[in-house]
Amino acid sequence: MYDYAIAWEWLSFAVRWLHVITAIAWIGSSFYFIALDLGLVKRPGLPVGAYGEEWQVHGGGFYHIQKYLVAPAQMPEHLTWFKWESYVTWLSGFAMLAVVYYGGADLFLIDRHLLDVSVPVAILISMASLSIGWICYDLLCKSPLGKNTWGLMAILFVLLVIMAWGYTQIFTGRAAFLHLGAFTATIMSANVFFIIIPNQKIVVADLIAGRTPDPKYGVIAKQRSLHNNYLTLPVIFFMLSNHYPMAFATQFNWIIAGLVFLMGVTIRHWFNTVHARKGEPHWTWLLTALLFIAIMWLSTAPKVLTGETETSQLAPGFERFRDDTHFAKAAEAVAGRCSMCHAAEPVWEGIVLPPKGVVLDNDVAIAMHARDIYLQAGRSHAMPPGNVTEMTTAERKLLAAWYESAISGKTIQ
Structure with a gap:
């Protein structure tokens, strides 16, 4: 495997x-x-059937390009197809x-x-x-x-x-x-x-x-x-x-x-x-x-659209996230819903290494990844993928509240 x-x-x-x-x-x-x-330019003296031409310079050389709306009078020897x-x-x-x-x-x-x-x-x-x-x-x-x-x-x-x-x-x-x-x-x-x-x-x-x-x-x-x-x-x-x-x-x-x-x-x-x-x-x-x-x-x-409050997305040092009053419950939610994949030794079938190297099986790691957890699982439903671990709406609100209270320094009820 x-x-x-x-x-x-x-x-x-x-x-x-x-x-x-x-x-x-x-x-x-x-x-x-x-x-x-x-950018084609119509100039006098163009060959019969030519719509326009353009001169370009690149790589030390000059290119003279002509376009025919339908086709030239004769088939060229070499024709490059872009397909x-x-x-x-x-x-x-x-x-x-x-x-x-x-x-x-x-x-x-x-x-x-x-x-x-x-x-x-x-x-x-x-x-x-x-x-x-x-x-x-x-x-x-x-x-x-x-x-x-x-x-x-x-x-x-x-x-x-x-x-x-x-x-x-x-x-x-x-x-x-x-x-x-x-x-x-x-x-x-x-x-x-x-x-x-x-x-x-x-x-x-x-x-x-x-x-x-x-x-x-x-x-x-x-x-x-x-x-x-x-x-x-x-x-x-x-x-x-x-x-x-x-x-x-x-x-x-x-x-x-x-x-x-x-x-x-x-x-x-x-x-x-x-x-x-x-x-x-x-x-x-x-x-x-x-x-x-x-x-x-x-x-x-x-x-104005959902009845939810707007939030800040700043990312300060992780200490405040670990010391926040919501942290214990947030860490419990992460451990229950995320650590089967985001662990040093994932237990989810088919995953042998934590996705993108993100490990969430300890308090310090969870605090350090507070912003990602907030974006991926609190403010959006990106994680868990397809919500395979059944993260609840209440848990997502808890994760959002944890991040937001740590950012603002205020307790969010």
Whole structure:
């Protein structure tokens, strides 16, 4: 069992690493080509069929790039395809989903307080949701609504918010945000696999056969590429969110997800406008900051929404936490609900080392990790994963009260 657990841990690390590497390659090429496309300049003397050109300097050399909206008059000898970055990013991402969330479904995927299902059923729901997302999106694009790019993006936003709410009603908060990222990434990668590359292959085949390519294929591919461009930043947020319980494990997590999509749009709008040499809309950064502040506010579940008091998140020395009047009861709750995993020798099946090296089996360690306990189990429901140890609402309030009273130096009833 020990060797198996170690091997599985390294497999998880390997697929995460591969996913990050390929994602960097895909995002980098995507952002580059969007910036290139927006920065093209129309000049006299361009070859027939050329839409625009751009001169760039990098690595000590100059690059002269020209774009053809449909295709050049003749097929070039060498043609570089940008597709494998997308394909391998999705495949490695799904492998990570399988290894971490399907393999550890009881801890990371299923929250039986939300939906009490077996592991196979939970996995089927997960895979079906990814497929359904692409089908709905593709049908929308091919419908009459697809002729209005920005109207289509508004409808897509509504679909994504609905999915955010749905995922948070089924899976753990961590898994919900991860799935929302996978849901969006599936649409993006499927755009490349089913639409963009096939359309480009049709154009190439027409060139080889001596036919004039139909410009509609380029128009369709460009629309899907634009959607991918605006969806990229939210996907990155959701893929990183599993480290931040204040994002995924609070009461209004699905609203937070919706605001994240809007932040992605505002940030990309600034870059796209600048790259197109149409000015610098600095108002987008102000709007992004306001959206982020709204997210921070929602994550604390303030009194106006929940009836709970707002709290401080400062992290002073650990002595005050050990001396606090609430400490004994808080330590008892941690020992009963957390120490089976967070111990020098975990007793939870499949875990041979304390997660992230956090040990909570003694008073000093509990006091030193007061802030993490507060965020992960007091103010959010990130821990225990899926609440497998049945931590009660009263215990969570106790942990929150312990931290808050130690911070303020006051006794909280």
